Amino acid sequence: AQSVTQPDIHITVSEGASLELRCNYSYGATPYLFWYVQSPGQGLQLLLKYFSGDTLVQGIKGFEAEFKRSQSSFNLRKPSVHWSDAAEYFCAVGAYTGGFKTIFGAGTRLFVKA
């Protein structure tokens, strides 16, 4: 069955430091992969998505993610974190099971310290 694992429930980084959020997926075919961000009290916003082509994907707000098929991973990175990046981040995989469905990971909450 398709699944998404985000191993880190929460991460704390200092402002200005680099960030990497981990995501591993399980899916038999070539996956559609997404990263979303959810700020407190808000809905989800798409940061970036991968369907095919270049395995390094650029997104909004300075985020990027790299698809590594051999590791079944799609980690999210940002070179320098800002305090406004504090939020919950969700990795998701799009799967074809009786129609296209988006399956989300449990999320990683990012705390940014001054």
Next chain:
Amino acid sequence: DSGVTQTPKHLITATGQRVTLRCSPRSGDLSVYWYQQSLDQGLQFLIQYYNGEERAKGNILERFSAQQFPDLHSELNLSSLELGDSALYFCASSVGPMDTDTQYFGPGTRLTVL
């Protein structure tokens, strides 16, 4: 602001009751998706409609139903409510039916079942 509106923002009701959540998609978007976010289940895809027709179904309970109207707004009906139905319900919309279309999320309706 994603352009997706959801009403009401908050809903408090009792077990056994029935409620209706409403979603208006972004102007021009033909697809509507419903998601449930709860502490124990995480974020789960419920159902998708495209231009009035059901397109994909996820983990939607039989007590729940949805529809999309000719003006493209959508309603999610939850009946025989149980304590475990307490959650944040998100609606999202996209321009077309394609799996690769970006989904834009509304702010959600927080349902509390007492």
